[in-house]
Amino acid sequence: MAHRKSPARIAKDARVAHFRSLAAPQAAALQAAAAPGPALAWDAIASLEARLVGRIVLPSSPDYNEARQESNPAFQAYPEIIVYCACENDVLECLAVARAYKVWVAVRCGGHSTAGYSVNSGMVVDLSDMKGVVLDPARERVHVLPGTDFDHFNGAMNHTGWHVPTGACGSVCVGGFVQGGGYGYTSRAFGIQSDLVESFRVALANGTIVTASAQDHPDLFWALRGGTGGNFGVVLQVTYRMHRLDQVWAWAISWDQAHAAQVLTLMQKSFMKTGAPDALGYMMNLGYQQGVPVYMVQGMFCGTREAGLQAIAPLLAIPSAQLLVDKTGTYPEMNIWLEDHPYTLPDNLPDGIAETKASGYINTPLSPADWQRIIDYFKTSPNPWSLAYLEPYGGAINRYPVADSAFIHRHVDADLVVDVFWRNPAERTQMEAWLDGFMQLVKPFLNGHVYQNYPDARLPDFANAYWGPAYPQLQQVKARYDPTNFFHFQQSIRLPQG
Structure with missing residues (x-):
């Protein structure tokens, strides 16, 4: 069988070559001016693009204005870099670069944050290409990737006789929704969506991946069900308990x-x-x-x-x-x-x-x-x-x-x-x-x-409005899993004082 490079790989190689072609002039200009470089230099961007399955969008990219836009045009942020992750390793590569270059990270699934917190001026780690739903009827479980929107989630469950409560808006994605609780038409019958979570797979700021459940990392499991996204790590997969619901x-x-x-x-x-x-x-x-x-x-x-x-x-x-x-x-x-x-x-x-x-x-x-x-x-x-x-x-x-x-x-x-x-x-x-x-x-x-x-x-x-008396416990979880406050935004959970 002849070995042929995929069209996606050819397109990626072209992007990497373009970024690298800009690296040398940038370095020469900075050296001549004796000026510090930008947070992310072109060689770092080229190297990251080469390691990704997904792709990078920059302010110079033709689709940048579309990529930076949230669902609500009230929020107009201009990220330095947007990374569309296609798999777990892409997320880890993004976090490694952000740590090395001290880049501010926002995590985005569907871009529906009503305060615009899934975009920033630094790096947006976009999970919308990480879609997938796998049913396990024998165990009454369903495994869902964070960028799965409700149209896809509900569509995968349709005519199976199984159900997990979702929201009414089809373009909202699992990753952000479940970490804020998650209300829908069937919540009075089955609970807030986070009540049905059995486990989360999570990438932490230090580059490790953990499974949070009632048995493993139970404090993180408690916090992720209501503590909201962008506080403790990047949710890579959610496993839910399913309920029977035919019609x-x-x-x-x-x-x-x-x-x-x-x-x-x-x-x-x-x-x-x-x-x-x-x-x-x-x-x-x-x-x-x-x-x-x-x-x-x-x-x-x-x-x-x-x-x-x-x-x-x-x-x-x-x-x-x-x-x-x-x-x-x-x-x-x-x-x-x-x-x-x-x-x-x-x-x-x-x-x-x-x-x-x-x-x-x-x-x-x-x-x-x-x-x-x-x-x-x-x-x-x-x-x-x-x-x-x-x-x-x-x-x-x-x-x-x-x-x-x-x-x-x-x-x-x-x-x-x-x-x-x-x-x-x-x-x-x-x-x-x-x-x-x-x-x-x-x-x-x-x-x-x-x-x-x-x-x-x-x-x-x-803090009191969203979490009330639970906030001090959330701060302790924050200190344990994100002690450097790597994940932060205007209303993120603060590290405890002292």
């Missing part, structure tokens, strides 16, 4: 404005901590459709249509209720269906629009008058793209022992989330002022904590 019933109901406060009062009383079966998961949405406010709930029931209809009967009994979605299928099929049905929110969102998000946990009963004030405020949105929604907890989420992971948000009713969208600095100022007013209005009903998968750079005390 779900997807549903959605809308109400007139006159009954919205009544609906929200009933939901908090009977469809969150208590009342509703664990099998019922949903999101309550306030949004705009064709410029008009809508009041709508959509969700899934992990069971039959008949049992699902019985569970939501009190909601359908409220005057003006309309059952807009009534469809049975697999979880992946219904997850996609609910993206567009009964309608898409936010409606008619312009391309390239930026987003600001704020959230908080409700754990105080609201009266109908309280809910009405929230509804009335929402109607004052300066533009028709704002969203306010509830992600209800209860069920398996609240039963999981608080001390068993770094995800502390257990004994709550729901996560209240508000999204605003803007196109320019003036509109940003206007919309964020409106958002601040919304959060001030609901502050008396919030417990002071924030879902760490919705990071907010404006929080005055992020």
